[in-house]
Amino acid sequence: MVNLQQLPTLTRTLENFSFVQRHLGIRDKAAAHMLAFLGYGSLDELIDQAIPVKIRQPLDLDLPAAQSEQEALQAFWAIAQKNQVYKNFIGMGYYDCVTPPVIQRNILENPGWYTAYTPYQAEIAQGRLEALLNFQTMIVELTGLEIANASLLDEGTAAAEAMAMSYGLCKKKQANTFFVSELCHPQTIEVIKTRAIPLNIKVAIADHRTFEITDDVFGVLLQYPATDGSIFDYRDFIQKAHGQQAIATVAADLLSLCLLTPPGEMGADIAVGTSQRFGVPLGYGGPHAAYFATKAEYQRQIPGRIVGVSRDSQGQPALRLALQTREQHIRRDKATSNICTAQVLLAVMAAMYGVYHGAEGLKAIAAQVQQQTQILAMGLDKLGFVVNREPIFDTIKVQTTAEQAQAIRQRAEAQGYNFRYFTDGSIGISCDETTVASNIETIWAIFSAAEVPFTQAQLVQNFVLNLPANITRTSDFLTDPVFNRYRSETELLRYIHQLQSKDLSLTTSMIPLGSCTMKLNATAEMMPVTWANFGKIHPFAPRSQTKGYQQMCDQLEHWLAEITGFAGVSLQPNAGSQGEYAGLQVIRQYHIKRGEAHRNICLIPESAHGTNPASAVMCGFKVIPIKCCNSQGDIEIEDLRAKAEKYQDNLAALMVTYPSTHGVFEVGIKDICQIIHDNGGQVYLDGANMNAMVGICRPGDFGADVCHLNLHKTFCIPHGGGGPGVGPIGVAAHLVPYLPKTELEDKADNIGFISAAPYGSASILPISWMYIAMMGAAxxxxxxxxxxxxxxxxxxxxxxxxxxxxxxxxxxxxxxxxxxxxxxxxxxxxxxxxxxxxxxxxxxxxxxxxxxxxxxxxxxxxxxxxxxxxxxxxxxxxxxxxxxxxxxxxxxxxxxxxxxxxxxxxxxxxxxxxxxxxxxxxxxxxxxxxxxxxxxxxxxxxxxxxxxxxxxxxxxxxxxxxxx
CATH class of the missing domain: 3.90.1150.10 (Aspartate Aminotransferase, domain 1)
Incomplete structure (x- = not known):
């Protein structure tokens, strides 16, 4: 029997084993030793000396009380159950797929892979560099182009990068029009429109079959297969584009390229897309590894990271990041892109999916998908529905009246099926690797609303592959030995662990990278990522089915707003670079809506991270550097004041990192913010170092208007060997109306889509939710x-x-x-x-x-x-x-x-x-x-x-x- 008088002692003992204590590496005894070494009597005394009193204030953060790991997991499980897992046939570039368990357990759930840092020290990153080289090889061979990068953030932003690259390559000074096929995925079109506006690029959206390419067109974007499922031979259109010196980009479905003529063989200059359906869960839209491939002549213009082969000091082959590694630090405001990372963990998964299946296995999966789709179309045709007549791969578009579509939708959702509903009343249905015969028969029943007089097995007997010769792939791919060695699970398991053993991760030792914190990524935080109720949700599923995601996102936005002192937060930016871009776009939109579109000067300290000036230029700003010349590395306030006053009529923003890039708390930060505000500008604060402020001071309280956060840093999302990341932004009340939109049909004053999915890399947000829930304010x-x-x-x-x-x-x-x-x-x-x-x-x-x-x-x-x-x-x-x-x-x-x-x-x-x-x-x-x-x-x-x-x-x- 427990003595009640002992309960306070027992409680204190249990507190020593709370998650907070498990997360913190420094125990009280060690802290006392360290403080004595530094000459302080307490932790608070150190903080009083380190952080300027002008920016500190007593914070009573409105956050839930800290929970244990089990309590948080139980609470989050309840939230997850509010997401309804339907069978998704929505398509739009997102598909359910099978993640081979050997890949899920040994890569996605393995800290040896997910806690490694970006491979800047290549000698201890040879494993993931080899996996990324496999990814690049797979992309090059599937697309029929000559060089590919190590992945980008998502298909929509990859297409936007292609537009920017095409614009930079254009030799016609008068050309400022980018043609986008109206049959591209709608979210891609939205991202393109957002990116084009500050660059003064005109986006022409039309049918490629009737669009006339004129001299003002510098580039074109085509979807292959199209968003409605149609497959077109784009050779003639690409040739016409080249006739006008325009760059041709094809957004291509990777699985379809196992059967279809590659974009490179059609003459395309660039191919972009996503590798999501190569074993990466839907995850409400991300994270997924996009791909970007192009011709060798453009190797120095390609955005992002490229893994290249070199040799080591013994003359042996060795891998490293090549060409534009950290390009932004070298070129700054002359950089062609602000992308400084990749989706490494997801690219590794996709590459291993290719290694596991090889060309033969991928062809078999692709052929099965196409067969199911064509049989589905045959059955609907027999039921009297009109289906698109162009060749198809995985998607069909069925003509229906508005009344029919409504009735079909009710029956479909009653069966747990999601279709795509076009604004013209038609219905889109996309098959994938997980589609089976019973799904096809259920769809027929949904459409017929009566007994179907035939079965899938009967129609299979008359099936003939319907692909014209001009769009049928004839070239080989994935012929390298790495794609033909590892067919059994034993072989793949050994290969995965062989690569893992070459990489230093947090499982080995600390990774003390300044500006890129590599802290504990607790297992309890990681567990929900692979729950089906988060992983199997389509990003454009009806909101009625995603109440768990909505609750999690709402709570996380509230917590982050409370921690930073801002009025609103957007979780959509799926990297720190995207957060920078989104924050500056919000500022730009604010000035425009106030009738001050002429404000285009962005002040940036000379010490700023190279992505800062690159992001500013992408937003249409002109960069003016500010000196940092005292012994602390602080901004020279008089230089800032002089330039703010000089450009006051056109001042748009200041980009400042706090604590500073030099690792100190600048005493004058409030004065810095006031100077900018006095001269009509807004303050963008780079929150890469927010982990030095949480619970002690808040950017929103000392003058910042916008702040981006690196959830992959301060809030425990692991770096995954160089990605994924999440870079949400917090904004002051006057900027809330301009945050990125989350609905395709939204027509408000916001800046549009920054990333392709409404909530960016939504499936890894549970990590930060769990971290905050288990830590609590204290x-x-x-x-x-x-x-x-x-x-x-x-x-x-x-x-x-x-x-x-x-x-x-x-x-x-x-x-x-x-x-x-x-x-x-x-x-x-x-x-x-x-x-x-x-x-x-x-x-x-x-x-x-x-x-x-x-x-x-x-x-x-x-x-x-x-x-x-x-x-x-x-x-x-x-x-x-x-x-x-x-x-x-x-x-x-x-x-x-x-x-x-x-x-x-x-x-x-x-x-x-x-x-x-x-x-x-x-x-x-x-x-x-x-x-x-x-x-x-x-x-x-x-x-x-x-x-x-x-x-x-x-x-x-x-x-x-x-x-x-």
Missing amino acids: GLTKATKVAILSANYIAKRLDDHYPVLFKGMNGCVAHECIIDLRDLRKSADVTVEDVAKRLMDYGFHAPTISWPVAGTMMIEPTESESLEELDRFCEAMIAIRNEIRQIERGEMSKEDNPVKNAPHTAESVICGEWTHPYSREVAAYPAPWLKQHKFWATVGRIDNAYGDRNLVCSCVGMEAYGEG
Whole structure:
């Protein structure tokens, strides 16, 4: 029997095992040690010294009380049950599919894959780079084009990127019209229209069969198959476009290309689309990996990331990101795109789907889909309905009257079936990989409202594939060995884990990347992502069937608005770059609606993330840089004031990151916001560093008008090896009317669709919902404080070895610190890249290097890492500094030392003659903990320049590449 007097003690004990305590890596005893080391008596004393009092205020956030993992999962399960899982035949580029369990369990649900970071340190990212190379190869061969990127965000935004690329390539100065077939998917048309307006591009939407391509057309977009299911031979139209020097883009269904003539063989210059139906759940619209393929001559204009083959220091083939990696940091406002990421995790899933099935399996799936569709059409024809007569693949359009359509809809929904209902009264039906004979017979019954006098089996007997020769694929695809080796689950499982073992993820050690927090992605947060009631929902299903999604989104929007101090939030932007773009579009629309469309000046600090100026230019703004020149790296307020006043008649916005890109809280942020407002502008705050403010201060309270958030950072959505992400925006009350729309037919003043799906990457929003629900207001606040504590602890531990470049008030940093390695080049001929590679030998991913200042490292520890892990990282960095000191003293060769030669692979250490002046043990086991657990880089240091000079971006020829 429990003694009631012991209950308070028991309660306190249970609190020590709450989710908050599980999420935080620093326990109270460790925190006390760290605070004593820093010279503070309490965590609150540190926060008082680190964060300007002018922006802090007592926050009593209106958030639910923290729940345990089980309580949150039970509550969220109840919400999930409000989503009704219907059999979806809506189409529009979204299809139900089968995720092979071996891929679901071992990639989508595997932290070895989903907690890895973007592969900027390629030597410890060879696994996902190989998987992405497989994706690129699959796209190239299916589309019949020459080069593909490692994925984009969704089909609609990929089409918009194609429009922008076509515009940039156009050699006709007078051309400003982009033709879009009216048979493109409606959400793609909406995204195109949104993107075109600020660039002053005229969008001509018409029937390609009657549209005349004139001299003012710089590009065209066609859907293949069309949104109504029709398949057209576009050769003549593409030839006419080329006759006017216009670029031709085809948005093509990937599965259909197993049977249909590839766009490249029709003459297309660009192909875009989605790989969703290659094993990736519907998920209410995302995340899904879009693809972008084009001709080799456009390889330097293609947006996003490309994986290329190069060679390592031993001359062996090695993979890395090629060409425009971090293009925005180099070109800034001259960048052709603001995309700085990919949908890596989803691209890996799609690629593995291709590897698992191979060309033969994909053809069989495609043939089954087309057979079911044609039999469905045959049956409806026998029932007296008129079906589109063009060749079809997976979609038919059935002519009905408005009265018929209404009655059919009632019967369909009673059966749990969703069709597409066109505005002209017709009904669209799309089949997919999951469609079976009983579904076809049910649809016939729904349409006939009576007993159907035939069966599917009877019609199959008379089935003949209805594809004309001119649109039938004759070329081979997926001939590389990787697509023909792994047919059994055992073989694929081993391949997946072989690749996983090449990648450093959070399952190995901390990933201390400044500006890109890699914190704990709790398993309880991840579990709902694969629940059917979230995964099997079509993004354009009736809202009556998606009440669970609506409740989750409404609650998450409210919580994020409360945390940031804003009046409204849009969850639609599906990446940080998309959030930037959406926020600036909202500001632009606000000025237009006030009759001040001439406001086109955007002030951006010189230290800003490169996507900032790229996004501003995409929104039609002219970028004016602001100096950052004091010892803290702050904005030079007098320069800001002078330029704000100089451009006050045309000032649109300021883009500012807070805490600053330099890892400090700028004392003058409220004054900065006031200066902009006094001169007629709006303040866009880049919320990439919001994890340093949650629960302590709010952007909406100290003057920001718009703030984008990286849910894949502050709110625990994992980076997935370089994507997915979510970048919602919060806005002040006067900007709420302009937030992105979520209904296709909405005609309000909003900015339109930013992403193709109404709620962007909706199926990963449960992660952030669960995180906030389990942390509660107090837990979120403590997480912020612990992150700041950890950053200041690392800064002080390393300061004597690598000077901390920027410090804020009272000598504190925010949630990250920048250490200066520039003098090492002079003293020891050691670069920041050398140190980054040597860290791999110690089992760590390097911090962010050479940004925002060349020759520096930006370190961000997060709140999830333990004191032991922080110390281990610091000890590794100090040990490397001591190795450099040996070089400085002449005890090690400047040319041949463990820092310059890093990383050391197992093969280089074990095999062959050892010719270096340092020992094998120094190379491979420079710290004692490595003898208990050693992570090996699988390739030596990669020669990036060689790979760019000899560009290879597909599997074909990879084996021979290392011999060159």
